[in-house]
Amino acid sequence: MGAEQPVRILRLAGLLLACAFAVTACGKGRGPEQPPERGDQAVATVDDQTIWASDVKREAVSQGLIGEGEPLEVTSDVFHRVLDEVVDQKLLAAEAARRKLDKDPLAQRRLAAARERVMGDLLVESVVADAVNENAIRNLYQEQLKLAKRSEEIHARQIVTATQAEAETVKKLIGSGASFEALAMEKSTDAATRFNGGDMGYFTTDVMPEAYVAALKSAKKGQLVGPVAVDGGYALIKVEDRRLEAPLTFDAARPQIVRFLTYDQIRDQLEKLRGRARIVRLIKGEAQGPPAPPPADAPKAQPKPAESAVTPAIAKGGTR
Structure with missing residues (x-):
């Protein structure tokens, strides 16, 4: 246990920041809570605040312990370890609220920034869920099969x-x-x-x-x-x-196609939002150094199937 404690404490710092915008709600009285998801299960309470199985799973996903949509049994060691961290997170957040640490102006800006990040994530999830569906994935796979050059x-x-x-x-x-x-x-x-x-x-x-x-x-x-x-x-x-050379199978190509479509949707959404917004830079000069590179499987130019980086991956599906 002693060796795991420092790692656990370091994780808590990230956990607190991820939910910081909710600190002001900690410790306040609430009525009976409803499951946030259908079929959700209450797995613990902290001062009458319910922790749901979905809360623990979401935290496990954020830590990379499981993939999005993967199951996490409530009887598993991983679930119980993450549950302990979520409990600690709630205790620390409630104590921060009791000490009124959230009233400091700098703290308010940090809370607002955390809320903006979460809201942005929610928008991305919504946009991607609508556009990156099974039909879109299979259609792009079939297009790439036609374009792929097989050695x-x-x-x-x-x-x-x-x-x-x-x-x-x-x-x-x-x-x-x-x-x-x-x-x-x-x-x-x-x-x-x-x-x-x-x-x-x-x-x-x-x-x-x-x-x-x-x-x-x-x-x-x-x-x-x-x-x-x-x-x-x-x-x-x-x-x-x-x-x-045999083409990459659909199952093997699927993760790359999902990443490509996801990146494509996010980029289009940001272009639309920037086009509608009035953005004024108040400092002179341009960003120094090259821009951050896109994902490895993102398109280099226009997001046309023929120009995406999915094609060579599908063409290189032969056994070696």
């Missing part, structure tokens, strides 16, 4: 020898019917592939050294290529298969 994958095996003469000898053995896999384990000097029969798995040529690219460019399935001069000696390469 060719090659499945090959190799035997690497120190000299060209050794490679020619091994090639003759293969030609006479010897097993490529057995010879790889016996003769190959490449430690990475030797003990699995020379298997290099599936790969695209853009990740391979130029010597392999040139040798495999026109090789057919089942063909034996080489000897080819490579780093570390000479390679005999057997082409097991050639296929188009």
